[in-house]
Amino acid sequence: MSFQAYLDTVKAKTGKTPADFAQLASERGLTRHGELVAWLKQDFELGHGHANAIVAVLLKSQTRSSSVDERVAQVFTGQRAVWRAPFDTLMVQLEGLGTDVVFAPTESYVSLLRGKKKFGIVQPSSTRLDVGIKLKGTLPTERLEAAGSWNTMVTHRVRVVDPSQLDDELLEWLKQAYTAA
Numbered sequence: 001m002s003f004q005a006y007l008d009t010v011k012a013k014t015g016k017t018p019a020d021f022a023q024l025a026s027e028r029g030l031t032r033h034g035e036l037v038a039w040l041k042q043d044f045e046l047g048h049g050h051a052n053a054i055v056a057v058l059l060k061s062q063t064r065s066s067s068v069d070e071r072v073a074q075v076f077t078g079q080r081a082v083w084r085a086p087f088d089t090l091m092v093q094l095e096g097l098g099t100d101v102v103f104a105p106t107e108s109y110v111s112l113l114r115g116k117k118k119f120g121i122v123q124p125s126s127t128r129l130d131v132g133i134k135l136k137g138t139l140p141t142e143r144l145e146a147a148g149s150w151n152t153m154v155t156h157r158v159r160v161v162d163p164s165q166l167d168d169e170l171l172e173w174l175k176q177a178y179t180a181a
Contacts, residue, residue: 006053014044018057025058032107033059071105079126086129086163087122093171097178111153112174114181120174121154129160131170134177144173 011017016024021040030036033055040051076084087110094101094112102113109123109132121132132147132154140146140156147157158170 003053006050010046010050010054018054021054022058068103068105072110075105075110076124080124083124083129086166090166094174097175114178117181118153119177119181121151131158131160133173135173
């Protein structure tokens with residue numbers, strides 16, 4: 001069955017288009033894949049494949065319609081909001097590295113890219129800001145610890161528990177990662 005056939009079957013069964021589902025999901029505050037699939041299966045008796053087809057359309061349109069700033073704001077919601085201002089300061093400093101610095105937010109962290117090559121990530125929690133850095137060949141230290149299984153896209157992690165720790169040493173590590181990217 002083609003992707004369009006899934007959408008056509010859902011329309012025939014429910015009388016609703018992806019745009020209709022987008023409106024209903026927005027009214028209910030549903031934004032995450034799992035909760036959207038569960039809602040579609042429960043309320044509209046869709047099968048897993050059909051629900052996933054609708055969710056794929058919804059999430060793709062949300063990603064395209066949301067600006068980077070809006071998606072960054074979503075990463076820093078709730079108890080993680082305390083880290084938004086320090087992150088904004090860090091963003092300004094990182095933009096000074098070059099015109100090719102790109103911030104690419106996901107649901108839980110912000111990727112730091114040089115063009116399309118990742119050189120780091122920033123992931124807030126309620127108690128700290130984890131900064132992941134890609135520094136192949138650099139030995140870990142007490143502060144610049146090995147990333148281990150925390151995130152395999154980077155080699156090191158710095159746990160920032162106070163905004164003052166977004167200092168020159170951390171910026172130098174990020175600059176080295178940017179240069180190597």
